[in-house]
Amino acid sequence: MSQPLLEVRDLSAGYRVYKGFLRVLDGVSLTVRRGEKIGLVGESGCGKTTTMRAILGVLPSNGRVTGGQVLFEGRDLRQASPRELQRLRGRKLTAIFQNPGAALNPVFTVGQQLDAVLRAHHPGMPARERRQRAIEALASVRLPDPERLLNNYPVQLSGGMKQRVCIALALLSDADLIIADEPGTALDVTIEDQVMRLFMRLVEERQSATIFITHSLGVVRQWMDRVYVMYAGSIVEAAPTQELFRNPLHPYTQALLKAVPKLTGGGIPKGIEGRVPDYAHPPAGCRFHPRCPFYSPDRCPARPALVDVGNDHLVACYQY
Amino acid sequence: MSSSETAAAHDARALWWAMKRDNWRRMWYRFTRNPLSVVGLVIVLVTGLAAIFADYIAPYPEHAGAFVDFGNAMKPPGGQYLLGTDPVGRDVLSRIIYGYRFSFGMAIVVIALAAPPGVILGLVAGYYRGTRIDSIIMRITDIFLAVPPLVLAMAITAVLTANVFNAMMAVTLMWWPWYTRLVYGLASSLRNEFYVQAAEVMGASKFHILFREILPNCISSILTKMTLDMGFVIIIGSSLSFVGLGAQPPTPDLGTMVADGAKYMPDQWWLTTFPALAIVTVVLGFNLLGDGLRDVLTVEEQ
Numbered sequence: 001m002s003q004p005l006l007e008v009r010d011l012s013a014g015y016r017v018y019k020g021f022l023r024v025l026d027g028v029s030l031t032v033r034r035g036e037k038i039g040l041v042g043e044s045g046c047g048k049t050t051t052m053r054a055i056l057g058v059l060p061s062n063g064r065v066t067g068g069q070v071l072f073e074g075r076d077l078r079q080a081s082p083r084e085l086q087r088l089r090g091r092k093l094t095a096i097f098q099n100p101g102a103a104l105n106p107v108f109t110v111g112q113q114l115d116a117v118l119r120a121h122h123p124g125m126p127a128r129e130r131r132q133r134a135i136e137a138l139a140s141v142r143l144p145d146p147e148r149l150l151n152n153y154p155v156q157l158s159g160g161m162k163q164r165v166c167i168a169l170a171l172l173s174d175a176d177l178i179i180a181d182e183p184g185t186a187l188d189v190t191i192e193d194q195v196m197r198l199f200m201r202l203v204e205e206r207q208s209a210t211i212f213i214t215h216s217l218g219v220v221r222q223w224m225d226r227v228y229v230m231y232a233g234s235i236v237e238a239a240p241t242q243e244l245f246r247n248p249l250h251p252y253t254q255a256l257l258k259a260v261p262k263l264t265g266g267g268i269p270k271g272i273e274g275r276v277p278d279y280a281h282p283p284a285g286c287r288f289h290p291r292c293p294f295y296s297p298d299r300c301p302a303r304p305a306l307v308d309v310g311n312d313h314l315v316a317c318y319q320y
Numbered sequence: 321m322s323s324s325e326t327a328a329a330h331d332a333r334a335l336w337w338a339m340k341r342d343n344w345r346r347m348w349y350r351f352t353r354n355p356l357s358v359v360g361l362v363i364v365l366v367t368g369l370a371a372i373f374a375d376y377i378a379p380y381p382e383h384a385g386a387f388v389d390f391g392n393a394m395k396p397p398g399g400q401y402l403l404g405t406d407p408v409g410r411d412v413l414s415r416i417i418y419g420y421r422f423s424f425g426m427a428i429v430v431i432a433l434a435a436p437p438g439v440i441l442g443l444v445a446g447y448y449r450g451t452r453i454d455s456i457i458m459r460i461t462d463i464f465l466a467v468p469p470l471v472l473a474m475a476i477t478a479v480l481t482a483n484v485f486n487a488m489m490a491v492t493l494m495w496w497p498w499y500t501r502l503v504y505g506l507a508s509s510l511r512n513e514f515y516v517q518a519a520e521v522m523g524a525s526k527f528h529i530l531f532r533e534i535l536p537n538c539i540s541s542i543l544t545k546m547t548l549d550m551g552f553v554i555i556i557g558s559s560l561s562f563v564g565l566g567a568q569p570p571t572p573d574l575g576t577m578v579a580d581g582a583k584y585m586p587d588q589w590w591l592t593t594f595p596a597l598a599i600v601t602v603v604l605g606f607n608l609l610g611d612g613l614r615d616v617l618t619v620e621e622q
Binding site: 056058060061086087088089090091094095097099102103104105106107108116117120128131147148151152166169173 | 329332335336339340449450512513514517518519520521522523524525532533537539
């Protein structure tokens with residue numbers, strides 16, 4: 001239990017484009033323990049999805065990991081051979097992709113795709129049992145009429161249904177770590193709540209872990225144990241969920257929390273001034289400084305490191 | 321317990337069949353929306369069946385070979401010989417039907433030999449796009465594509481013996497690169513699809529990704545191309561026969577018949593006209609059918 005399931009140290013990665021090399025990830029570090037539910041939040045374009053892909057080793061062909069370590073159960077995945085990686089994926093770690101429709105192969109029925117995963121992970125399981133497992137998996141994500149659904153092609157399903165099929169696929173694989181990239185976006189609120197409940201229960205029961213990438217602070221607050229806030233390719237703040245929401249320290253986290261509209265009134269929040277920087281020419285020093293209300297050239301000379309301010313709360317800002 | 325399980329399995333099977341049937345019915349409906357596709361299908365079916373059952377359908381099956389009946393030579397169309405007879409008294413209709421058998425056989429053999437290697441090479445090159453594997457496969461493909469198929473086929477059959485086998489080999493040799501090119505394009509874009517990446521993330525092997533994720537998504541395009549190619553191969557085969565490098569007499573071949581009949585134009589016009597029309601008809605049929613299939617299959621994918 002002492003060894004973390006996943007430990008990412010100083011991970012840097014980027015994409016080669018016409019402008020040159022975009023250093024999207026700049027020293028990302030995070031730790032995931034067994035049974036832990038990690039929320040990864042930040043604006044669009046902060047590098048959340050790149051982090052996920054870099055961990056899994058499936059960056060697009062123009063992407064490259066330039067530094068750092070990805071330790072899974074103590075082994076560095078960056079040093080692993082493609083064969084070892086292939087064996088780890090699916091068995092030990094898996095992912096749910098952002099775009100629900102595109103993650104299903106359009107020429108196979110839902111049943112065939114679920115069956116392929118079961119066949120790969122449980123060789124020798126009889127066909128009837130596999131079918132039963134597939135039906136249960138579909139039912140567990142609250143999909144109606146799962147028996148019928150097995151014969152449906154992805155085109156015949158709605159976005160939300162496809163998303164739930166993807167979640168079912170990921171759950172079938174019994175992986176220790178599931179990295180989920182905004183799986184809730186295509187679901188309506190009630191279904192999202194049910195699916196999250198199920199998802200989290202499975203994570204707890206199996207003592208597996210999840211990194212949950214999302215925009216929704218509500219989901220994070222309700223379900224996650226620990227939150228990492230990402231800005232422009234690095235972690236700016238990390239804390240247990242309660243601690244973070246009670247006592248947000250980084251100006252970016254504070255702005256992010258303030259930008260959430262509240263049902264209790266107070267008008268529509270202003271949002272955060274400015275935008276995520278251009279990765280071809282990131283701001284020198286603290287990448288947040290052009291948008292930071294506390295920035296002053298004397299106080300913020302370089303890039304702030306993540307420092308522990310107590311209560312397991314880490315923040316990268318010169319104020320602390 | 322076991323009887324209820326059997327019943328459940330039976331129900332599952334019935335549901336599967338019902339939905340399968342539904343899919344087929346919908347595809348058939350889409351296909352029949354375009355009357356030209358149906359015309360193509362009918363032409364292909366009629367000519368194909370005639371080729372298969374030539375022995376029963378042809379009015380004079382024995383006329384397919386080296387048969388001589390000078391008493392009935394050069395009869396114009398009509399009466400006993402529906403499409404007339406040739407200079408040695410053989411029934412033109414019977415020879416066209418046997419000619420179809422030859423043309424279909426050749427087209428099927430050529431495509432069956434050319435498509436699989438072409439498809440596999442295209443899959444591999446497309447998946448490994450941008451690597452050395454890609455460069456090697458595609459440059460070889462480009463070299464073959466740069467040579468006009470008919471010219472190379474003529475060169476090969478001219479150097480070797482002019483016979484059917486060599487003609488087929490020559491056309492096959494020229495045909496696979498088109499499949500490589502087609503599948504290369506498809507595979508290199510499909511490999512970026514999320515479901516391919518999802519399969520990678522779930523630990524699928526390269527073999528699974530190539531043949532279970534990417535290939536099934538290329539099948540409709542490959543099938544369409546194979547159908548269209550049936551027509552083109554028939555034309556190439558007939559062209560080779562026309563210049564005397566394909567089927568050798570007395571084998572009934574549409575190209576040979578057109579060539580032989582040309583000497584007697586325009587007086588004995590039926591000797592050339594009907595075999596030529598026969599070629600046009602079947603090629604048109606395959607083209608219409610191919611277009612129809614493309615419409616149905618591409619809509620199905622969306």
